[in-house]
Amino acid sequence: MQPxxxxxxxxxxxxxxxPSALALIVFFAIxxxxxxxxxxxxxxxxxxxxxxxxxxxYECGILPTxxxxxxxxxxxxxxxxxxxxxxxxxxxxxxxxxxxxxxGVAGYLRMAAFILILGAGLGYAWRKGGLDWTEEExx
Amino acid sequence: MSGPADLAxxxxxxxxxxxxKNSLWPFFFGLSCCFVEEATAWGPRYDIxxxxxxxxxxxxxxxxxxxxxxxxxxxxxxxxxxLYEQMSDPKWVISMGSCSNSGGMYxxxxxxxxxxxxxxxxxxIPGCPPRPEALFDGLMLLQKKIAAGEKPTRPVLHLPGGxxxxxxxxxxxxVSKSRDPRGPGYAGIPIRGTAATEPxxxxxxxxxxxxxxxxxxxxxxxxxxxxxxxxxxxxxxxTMVPDAGDMPTYxxxxxxxxxxxxxxxxxxxxxxxxxxxxxxxxxxxxxxxxANDATVVYTLTSLTTPGMVRLTCPLPTRDAAIAxxxxxxxxxxxxxxxxxxxxxxxxxxxxxxxxxxxxxxxxGHPLRKEYEGRGTAMAPFTxxxxxxxxxxxxxxxxxxxxxASDYLLNFGPHHYATHGIFRYVLAMRGERIKALGMDIGYxxxxxxxxxxxxxxxxxxxxxxxxxxxxxxxxxxxxVTAVETLAGIVIPPRAAxxxxxxxxxxxxxxxxxxxxxxxxxxxxxxxxxYALREREMLLDIVETITGGRLHPSWLRIGGLAADLPEGWxxxxxxxxxxxxxxxxxxxxxxxxxxxxxxxxxGVGTITAxxxxxxGMTGPNLRATGVAWDRRKTMPYGAYPEFxxxxxxxAGGDCYARYLVRMDEMEQSLRIIQQAADTxxxxxxxxxxxxxxxxxxTAALHDIESLIHHFVNVTRGPRLPVGQAYAxxxxxxxxxxxxxxxxxxxxxxxxxxxxxxxxNIQAMPLLAEGLRIADFVATLASYDxxxxxxxx
Numbered sequence: 001m002q003p004x005x006x007x008x009x010x011x012x013x014x015x016x017x018x019p020s021a022l023a024l025i026v027f028f029a030i031x032x033x034x035x036x037x038x039x040x041x042x043x044x045x046x047x048x049x050x051x052x053x054x055x056x057x058y059e060c061g062i063l064p065t066x067x068x069x070x071x072x073x074x075x076x077x078x079x080x081x082x083x084x085x086x087x088x089x090x091x092x093x094x095x096x097x098x099x100x101x102x103x104g105v106a107g108y109l110r111m112a113a114f115i116l117i118l119g120a121g122l123g124y125a126w127r128k129g130g131l132d133w134t135e136e137e138x139x
Numbered sequence: 140m141s142g143p144a145d146l147a148x149x150x151x152x153x154x155x156x157x158x159x160k161n162s163l164w165p166f167f168f169g170l171s172c173c174f175v176e177e178a179t180a181w182g183p184r185y186d187i188x189x190x191x192x193x194x195x196x197x198x199x200x201x202x203x204x205x206x207x208x209x210x211x212x213x214x215x216x217x218x219x220x221x222l223y224e225q226m227s228d229p230k231w232v233i234s235m236g237s238c239s240n241s242g243g244m245y246x247x248x249x250x251x252x253x254x255x256x257x258x259x260x261x262x263x264i265p266g267c268p269p270r271p272e273a274l275f276d277g278l279m280l281l282q283k284k285i286a287a288g289e290k291p292t293r294p295v296l297h298l299p300g301g302x303x304x305x306x307x308x309x310x311x312x313x314v315s316k317s318r319d320p321r322g323p324g325y326a327g328i329p330i331r332g333t334a335a336t337e338p339x340x341x342x343x344x345x346x347x348x349x350x351x352x353x354x355x356x357x358x359x360x361x362x363x364x365x366x367x368x369x370x371x372x373x374x375x376x377x378t379m380v381p382d383a384g385d386m387p388t389y390x391x392x393x394x395x396x397x398x399x400x401x402x403x404x405x406x407x408x409x410x411x412x413x414x415x416x417x418x419x420x421x422x423x424x425x426x427x428x429x430a431n432d433a434t435v436v437y438t439l440t441s442l443t444t445p446g447m448v449r450l451t452c453p454l455p456t457r458d459a460a461i462a463x464x465x466x467x468x469x470x471x472x473x474x475x476x477x478x479x480x481x482x483x484x485x486x487x488x489x490x491x492x493x494x495x496x497x498x499x500x501x502x503g504h505p506l507r508k509e510y511e512g513r514g515t516a517m518a519p520f521t522x523x524x525x526x527x528x529x530x531x532x533x534x535x536x537x538x539x540x541x542x543a544s545d546y547l548l549n550f551g552p553h554h555y556a557t558h559g560i561f562r563y564v565l566a567m568r569g570e571r572i573k574a575l576g577m578d579i580g581y582x583x584x585x586x587x588x589x590x591x592x593x594x595x596x597x598x599x600x601x602x603x604x605x606x607x608x609x610x611x612x613x614x615x616x617x618v619t620a621v622e623t624l625a626g627i628v629i630p631p632r633a634a635x636x637x638x639x640x641x642x643x644x645x646x647x648x649x650x651x652x653x654x655x656x657x658x659x660x661x662x663x664x665x666x667x668y669a670l671r672e673r674e675m676l677l678d679i680v681e682t683i684t685g686g687r688l689h690p691s692w693l694r695i696g697g698l699a700a701d702l703p704e705g706w707x708x709x710x711x712x713x714x715x716x717x718x719x720x721x722x723x724x725x726x727x728x729x730x731x732x733x734x735x736x737x738x739x740g741v742g743t744i745t746a747x748x749x750x751x752x753g754m755t756g757p758n759l760r761a762t763g764v765a766w767d768r769r770k771t772m773p774y775g776a777y778p779e780f781x782x783x784x785x786x787x788a789g790g791d792c793y794a795r796y797l798v799r800m801d802e803m804e805q806s807l808r809i810i811q812q813a814a815d816t817x818x819x820x821x822x823x824x825x826x827x828x829x830x831x832x833x834x835t836a837a838l839h840d841i842e843s844l845i846h847h848f849v850n851v852t853r854g855p856r857l858p859v860g861q862a863y864a865x866x867x868x869x870x871x872x873x874x875x876x877x878x879x880x881x882x883x884x885x886x887x888x889x890x891x892x893x894x895x896x897n898i899q900a901m902p903l904l905a906e907g908l909r910i911a912d913f914v915a916t917l918a919s920y921d922x923x924x925x926x927x928x929x
Contacts, residue, residue, distance in 0.1 A: 059548075062552070
């Protein structure tokens, strides 16, 4: 029976047991090489025959009218802005609620004022039609 | 260039070719009838996936084989060329069908006589339309061509030499191709003799032929009341034409036409609510030349007292002016634009006097008699013409209806959801359609012009292609008009078979509708079920007629042949299974909450608007109007059949869908009755002198032989007169207005199609919708391009 060879650990950078940056570096090198190969092949192997007609945007076979940069009504933009405001409000209220025993009545009054101001803002936005889903005018 | 590298490349070539030929991705680009067979090839029975080509791509960037399926129109040619240029390399082109190969039967001013004049075609597939098997044959030929001829490794590796992709060059008329179907060397000789060459028909011997007696109309009491009322209201400005055989016809002083129209629409004893048709006749080459050069013809229909009336307005010259009728009927808009471009007539006060079917820069008025009708007689259409006939800018189509700040989107002519080459222009505000513009004529095949040079029988195959999903139902409209003109009575067996086949085509059309409608809503599987049943119907059609899409099976006075052995078994088998299948459809689709949410309340139109715009067919019945010509103004054998008219009140996409589903049930009932009570006897009228005698008779007695010969070559002669007959085709009322000058050809062949009137009302339905709902509305509407553009 062969005697078991004595265990000699690898030097630290190559050891799978020792945390080191080398594994990460090798990993990134492989990723970069693969990316480079893929990008090169997809650029190299494809047949590129650019003609003015081919470079043109496809619009059902017709020459497009106007540019692609145009005014676009985004009704959800207002919604997103309002959401942001009320989301921040919630964050404040929850943190206040957690700290409620320490803050006491003074904290309660301050928070009440805060909510009232926000409520007035909501009422204003509501009255101005900010919550209506009006996409555009003149339709 | 042979060496060790090339030896290695040969193997690489084989591998690349193998990969390419087994994954050819066709471009989703259908021009005409052929595309229906192409789509069928994609369906369950034929299954193009076996060839690795089931991935039909909607964008040219992702496709590598262009199948030109259908007629290459001059108006669509610049678009087709651009789409080809925008496809990724390497790319190939298959020309599918006679029209694309050579212009086919459409030797006419609006059709390119062979798409190989502008596009590099690799494979040609003959047929009109080629069957799906023929498409596969073409596809396999292309695969063989790729495997045998291409050496793609060198180009792929950017080395000199090698070759890949299809041809790059197109053919040049007179150098590498000849547009003359007889081959080169016949320049200056008319294709079918001077007697068949418009506009003079020099040397025609029609004058000496026998012709049936034209029928004369006797007025019903309500029609007499209208005549008396018109006499009282307008006096000598309106006079009755004595020799009309189909409907009361009045000659109206052109200066008073709008008054008369308004009177008939909303004042007279019978209200004519619908402008059925508006067209013109060029009178300059009549045998007996009348005093006027042109006539404008208005056809009106009363829905409350089923009946029709025709008004004719003589104009001194062909470019004379007449007041527009758009103030009375908004639907007169397109009709007048068409009459203006085709004849040169001016409609004063017209809100939008642009050309409709032809390009803005088109020269001449095609339906004037002296206009050259044949495409082969015109200069060849080339790439330079493509540049000249570039589709007009979207802003020009919408005009003042779009602001400078609106985003204009072209929706078509090449688009999945337009169901053919139809160009919508959307002025978008956000996601909503603010204004909808329509540009039609991309599918204009000049059928009305062709109708003036084909003999009465020769025109029948063209009628099949007017609504290429309704086959024999088209023949029926045409032969009914001709039979009305000449007073021909057909035997009961023929009438029964006509009803049966028309209903089979209605079913087949509605099945296609069911599949495509739901596919446009995003349901992929229903079309496979629908195509499965449709193939059963096409098998029946093929058993009876020998054709699939375009049987051309009706004849003036009857049918082309008797029913073959075994027809009843096939129909019985279908009647047995279909009700179950229909239940299956309803179970899977009709109650589906997503389908309901997408369709209910979307794209609505009211009954009043629908009538005012001349909408017909299932789309009209979906607004609650129980008007079906098979019941209200019956023709053929329909009075003998027991069936209901399904209606829905909603006027939305869902109602249009339900009406068609119910119509399928009713059609099945009619087919069953027709098959069960099929009378015996002749399939052709007794008096066969105007018709084609059966070939067996022609081979046995000299009389039949002579009539067969004369009617095939010179064509039958029909009496002088005019007749309009409309039938309830699957998509609505399709009418033929045939004018005869006592020759072997029609003097004027006018086709009133349901699609033209229906689609004109589209802005009413679509404006204000989102694009996704617009797609649902288009899909529910069931229009077809040759039916709109003709």
